[in-house]
Amino acid sequence: MTQIALFHSVLGVRPGVHAAADLLRSHGHDVRIVDQYDGNVFDDYETASAFVDEQGFPALMQRALDAVADLPDGFVCAGFSNGGGMAQFVAARRPGVVGAVLMSGAIDPAEIGVTEWPSTVPVQIHYAVDDPFRGQEWIDAAVAAVEASGADLEFYDYDGSGHLFTDPSLPAEYQPEQAAELWLRVVDFLGRV
Numbered sequence: 369m370t371q372i373a374l375f376h377s378v379l380g381v382r383p384g385v386h387a388a389a390d391l392l393r394s395h396g397h398d399v400r401i402v403d404q405y406d407g408n409v410f411d412d413y414e415t416a417s418a419f420v421d422e423q424g425f426p427a428l429m430q431r432a433l434d435a436v437a438d439l440p441d442g443f444v445c446a447g448f449s450n451g452g453g454m455a456q457f458v459a460a461r462r463p464g465v466v467g468a469v470l471m472s473g474a475i476d477p478a479e480i481g482v483t484e485w486p487s488t489v490p491v492q493i494h495y496a497v498d499d500p501f502r503g504q505e506w507i508d509a510a511v512a513a514v515e516a517s518g519a520d521l522e523f524y525d526y527d528g529s530g531h532l533f534t535d536p537s538l539p540a541e542y543q544p545e546q547a548a549e550l551w552l553r554v555v556d557f558l559g560r561v
Contacts (some may be wrong), residue, residue, distance in 0.1 A: 370466075370558045371443035372399045373436045373458065376452030377532055378416040378474070380409035384535025385448070396554050404433040404454070409474065413501075420450065429480065432458050442466050444561060446554070448532055449473040449501065454509065459489050467491070467561035469554055472499055472531055476509035485513040490520035492557045495551050496543070498529035511530050524553060 376385045381403050382431045389399040403424075410416035420428065423531035432454040436443070437483060447455035452473020460482040476511025477485060483499065485491075485511055489516045514521045526549065528549055530541035 369396045370561065371439060372397050372558070373402055373443055373453040374399050374447050375402050375432065375445070375447030375458075376404070377447075377449035377451050378420055379411070379449075379532070380405045381407075382409055382414065382535065383537040384532065386532060387536060388448075391551060392555075392558075393556070394521050397558060400435075400439070402432060402451075402454075404435070405432045405502060425480075429454065429457050430434070432470065433461060436462060440464070442503070444469065444558060447471065447473055448534070456480065457482070459491075460485060460534065465489055467557065469477065469557065470494070470510070471550070472496065472501070474507050474510035476506045477513045478509065478534045479506070482513070485517040485519060487517040487519050488556075490522075492524075492559060494524050494526065494528050494553070496528045496530050496533050496546070499533075500529065501531050522553070522557065524548065532555070 389401050392399050405430035444467040445459040448471045452470035453475040457480045459465045466471035471494045472490040474493050528543045530543045533543040534540050534543050534547040
């Protein structure tokens with residue numbers, strides 16, 4: 369059993385986040401959904417992004433750290449999109465993290481003040497090839513930082529253009545076959561960390 373801190377996308381804690389947590393729990397893991405938005409949920413990226421801008425990334429990053437302050441060492445950070453960046457930030461800043469799963473959300477570590485990736489934190493990254501929000505420069509920077517640290521890295525590309533392609537509550541983005549493949553890989557990763 370692995371403790372997981374699960375960070376939502378820019379859209380907030382939508383049904384797909386609960387579905388992901390339930391799936392991970394069905395494999396015996398303990399999942400804490402981190403709600404950085406105090407219950408606010410959005411249906412479109414433009415409104416959600418405006419909310420994030422209003423909150424500010426420094427405040428959201430502090431909320432991410434505060435939300436896991438009481439977790440014992442040995443947990444995994446996982447997140448979707450913006451939540452992938454939050455998971456990345458917490459994994460780099462909080463001692464005791466044993467893995468990071470970044471789903472459609474790896475960012476340049478320099479953007480979040482991370483100068484060196486911890487060598488003890490393996491990373492698994494998942495992206496749709498034609499994700500409209502895919503920032504290849506940020507992905508490359510994240511990959512380079514993990515590789516430079518000597519930590520294990522797994523990177524997976526999936527056919528399709530769904531940004532949150534694991535989320536069945538977003539039918540325009542959901543890709544069930546790719547989602548099933550992603551979750552098999554995540555469950556395997558969790559079994560190894």
